[in-house]
Amino acid sequence: MRSFFYTSYRLFDGISTWRKKHFTPAGLLVLTLTAASAGLGINTRQSTIYQVFALTFPLLLLALLFSLFFRTRLSVTRKLPKFALAGEPLRYFAVIRNQTDKPQKGLIIHEQFGDPRPAYDDFLRAREPEEDSRNAWDRWTMVYRWMWLVARNRQAKGKEQPLSTLPPRGKEQIRIEIMPLHRGYLELTGITVSRPDPFGLFKACRFFSCYQRVLVLPKRYHLLQPDLPGSRRHQPGGVALASSVGNSDEFVSLRDYRSGDPLRRIHWKSWAKTGKLIVKNYQDEFFVRHGLVLDTFQEQPYSRAFEEAVSLAASFVSTVESQESLLDLMFVGNKAYCFSSGRGVSHTDSMMEILACVRPCHDRPFSELSSLLLNHASRVSGCICILLSWDEERQEMIKTLREFGVPLKVIVVTEQADAEDIAEDAGPMRNEPENFSILAADKMEEGVAGL
Numbered sequence: 001m002r003s004f005f006y007t008s009y010r011l012f013d014g015i016s017t018w019r020k021k022h023f024t025p026a027g028l029l030v031l032t033l034t035a036a037s038a039g040l041g042i043n044t045r046q047s048t049i050y051q052v053f054a055l056t057f058p059l060l061l062l063a064l065l066f067s068l069f070f071r072t073r074l075s076v077t078r079k080l081p082k083f084a085l086a087g088e089p090l091r092y093f094a095v096i097r098n099q100t101d102k103p104q105k106g107l108i109i110h111e112q113f114g115d116p117r118p119a120y121d122d123f124l125r126a127r128e129p130e131e132d133s134r135n136a137w138d139r140w141t142m143v144y145r146w147m148w149l150v151a152r153n154r155q156a157k158g159k160e161q162p163l164s165t166l167p168p169r170g171k172e173q174i175r176i177e178i179m180p181l182h183r184g185y186l187e188l189t190g191i192t193v194s195r196p197d198p199f200g201l202f203k204a205c206r207f208f209s210c211y212q213r214v215l216v217l218p219k220r221y222h223l224l225q226p227d228l229p230g231s232r233r234h235q236p237g238g239v240a241l242a243s244s245v246g247n248s249d250e251f252v253s254l255r256d257y258r259s260g261d262p263l264r265r266i267h268w269k270s271w272a273k274t275g276k277l278i279v280k281n282y283q284d285e286f287f288v289r290h291g292l293v294l295d296t297f298q299e300q301p302y303s304r305a306f307e308e309a310v311s312l313a314a315s316f317v318s319t320v321e322s323q324e325s326l327l328d329l330m331f332v333g334n335k336a337y338c339f340s341s342g343r344g345v346s347h348t349d350s351m352m353e354i355l356a357c358v359r360p361c362h363d364r365p366f367s368e369l370s371s372l373l374l375n376h377a378s379r380v381s382g383c384i385c386i387l388l389s390w391d392e393e394r395q396e397m398i399k400t401l402r403e404f405g406v407p408l409k410v411i412v413v414t415e416q417a418d419a420e421d422i423a424e425d426a427g428p429m430r431n432e433p434e435n436f437s438i439l440a441a442d443k444m445e446e447g448v449a450g451l
Helices: 002-022 025-040 050-067 120-125 136-141 143-153 239-243 268-274 304-317 348-357 367-375 392-403 416-423 441-449
Strands: 074-079 083-085 090-098 108-113 156-158 171-180 184-196 203-217 233-235 250-256 278-283 285-294 325-332 336-341 382-387 408-414 436-440
Touching: 002 025, 002 120, 002 143, 002 184, 002 203, 025 050, 050 203, 074 184, 074 203, 083 348, 090 184, 108 156, 108 171, 120 143, 136 143, 184 348, 203 348, 268 278, 285 304, 285 367, 304 325, 304 348, 304 382, 304 408, 304 441, 325 348, 325 367, 336 348, 336 367, 367 392, 382 392, 392 408, 408 441, 436 441
Parallel strands: 083 203, 285 325, 285 382, 382 408, 408 436
Antiparallel strands: 074 090, 090 171, 108 184, 156 171, 184 203, 233 285, 250 278, 325 336
16 A cells, blocks of 8 residues: 555656646636536536536647647756855856747746655655654555655745747846755756747646756854853864874974984985984964764654754854864764864865765764764864754763863754753753753744854
8 A cells, every 4th residue: 555655646746746837827727617617517408517618628728739839949058156055045047048040939947856756765764753643544645744755855946937039049148046945965957948828828848958956055043153162272283183184283394303203204305405314393282173063863864953953053164264263073974074174274165065965874873973072072172062862872971071171062952842851951061051052943043042
């Protein structure tokens, strides 16, 4: 039965998409009247509604016949920006070229995105957030699961835009505006060009392939002067060490060799000129270096709390450029990651690209994040921890960091149903309520304003 439901939903969704693409609002009205009059006017002796069918059906038939004569050759190129922002309009230009010797009038273009219908395996594995509260019939048919998956997979929304008359072998540049719905890569598969029939009921469509994609960055919240914990701390090796593994220090000067200096610091060119061992001298610095920990551990493949946690992390990352500090983003994906930005080490856009593609972690233990964070505890001036839960493992990690003397700001992003339970037990953060916050996923604007 699951296979039957999936095939049925996929078929009906495809028919619905085709109907909305080809029929104008007036055409949908005429189609509805035709179907209703056909059903109610079977007996022509008892009802005269069959006369409506006799009028509307030929109109639809003529509209369909006109669509058979729609022939055009066009080429499409886009001028896309490097990034887009989830929830914000994406505006760009497209150049439409007429490759025929005839003028093209009355054309309408519409941007096409990837197919939002889920694969069969995803349909079986997924769990709608409110599925447990549905009645037995809804859980058995899984109709709400299907609608939720289609809405989640829909990458963007766009509107039809009319084109002015294209002269023979001519071109037009048109401004297109779409609305990206989710972070990640937005796939633009091509552009559909349509032309309504003379009655304005049915649109003949042609698809022109033009595959491109643009990276959609997570939405960001406006943080008013975020109060980040910690102060300046000694950083062995200086700023350069923040973006490297090992002792890639900041060069200051040359000096004579001293017993115990490592061989890799010898300046071989100076040794060749002078015949004496000369070593490179490096400077250690004091500066603020914050850690930003993103909790990616959850059982379900998707949750609103996780998406809001990523947006909150992106909001903190976007504030680094205005502060004289480094920011280390730490999370676990297919392995443990640590990326640094700020003070010229790396541009913020690089870290935003990482956050745009981060996914929940299902197959690794939470201890990997704890180990990663503890290894960096001696380097960071303070740490911002964005967590998805407040269980024993996470409380133990926070407790250990406090024992290391690391100033902390803990933010738990959770579903509304869990927020009150977490607020009653601050655990190791009970003595610092000003640095412990619980944000409900459906009230993020209000919660972020209070940080």
